Amino acid sequence: MRLKHIFLKVLLSAALVFPAGIFAKNIGKLAMVIGKVEVREGKGKWKKARIGMPVTTTMSINTGFKSKAVVRMSTGTRLTLKPSTMIKFSRFTKGNYGTATDVNLRTGRMKSVVAKLQKGKRNYFRVRTPTAVAGVRGSGSFDKVGAMGFKRFQFEHTADVFGANGARTSVAQNDTATAGGGPDRGRIKPPDLVKLEDAIILLADPSLSDEQIDAIFDSFDQAPPEFGDFFGGFGPPPGAEIVEFEQL
């Protein structure tokens, strides 16, 4: 009986210190914290971040002005959060395909260097913002959500960006793609100086929902090794129009 009371007291104390995060899965840690950085588990209370603090699948991270944070994930991926940034991890799964991570970029700037895995497996990394969804496969990119909307600068390999209206663009190496706010909300502007073979815009049905976009990324679970094969096998939905850009 006495042991039971002690056990209950310890459990209550642990619940007070870790109210929402006790069952969340660890996916990495905060490798660097500079300035004012705060974290939150799920919908719990915000608290001060510390170096070495574990990062979980439901964690939100908020950096203040003149502050930075670096997250090193167990997959080897490194995320650098610039000042005035807020992100939330929303999904992390592992399988025979490798891993799949979803990050919501609410505001600010984030640089992601996604680690490569062994042949046949990949680290699928998706960044979701208020105006676009961007997928990254084993490469590096710089994402920004600012007054002009979402902007991605791809500095290694290629990536795909889906606009809010379903428009999708492939961002070639060292190029940018923008999904703007205001009247251009969700519309992808073509990257400058992109060669024909690197830029294929697929204007999907404008009613393509978040769930349908999710299904596209979820199908990476069974994706063949090369994205080109996946893209070719998927095909445009009915009524869609393939638009190709001329070399500028």
Next chain:
Amino acid sequence: MIFFCLVGLKAQDSASPEMQTYRDILNSKKVTYQDLADIILMERGEFDQYATPEARVNRMREAGIYDVAGQAGEFATAGAVAKAVMNQFKIPRGIFFTLTGFERYALRDLQDLQLILPTYSQFSKLTGSQLVGVLTEADDFRSQVKYWGKSRLEILELEARAEEEELGQ
């Protein structure tokens, strides 16, 4: 005893007033001049030095950023935000803003530099996300000026080197 120790530890780790204010501004539907003063002082690193909202508004005026003139509770206009951002980030001014100091020309200068949406008029109201977004773009602009004229690869190398120095690697 353990309970009280843990409660003490938990209080030490709780959110700071500055970050809580930042998040409140981020989630607001329309920002006020008080929000503008708060966020400008956060950007300057002076938020903690001024305990009251009135003190922060006065500080913004003293620093020459923007004079709220007794309307701290009113919704801030895009023109006012543009003028405050131009003054805070020392963004190069166009000829009309230099000559007149009018908010409409400050907004036009920011729009020309693509730091704010071209659809705003001088009297448009901004959401918290949009206000934070403008500051993000302006901060980016300020930090990128030194990279003008360099190739993207050079910029990446310079940024990587700066980051490594900052992280002490």
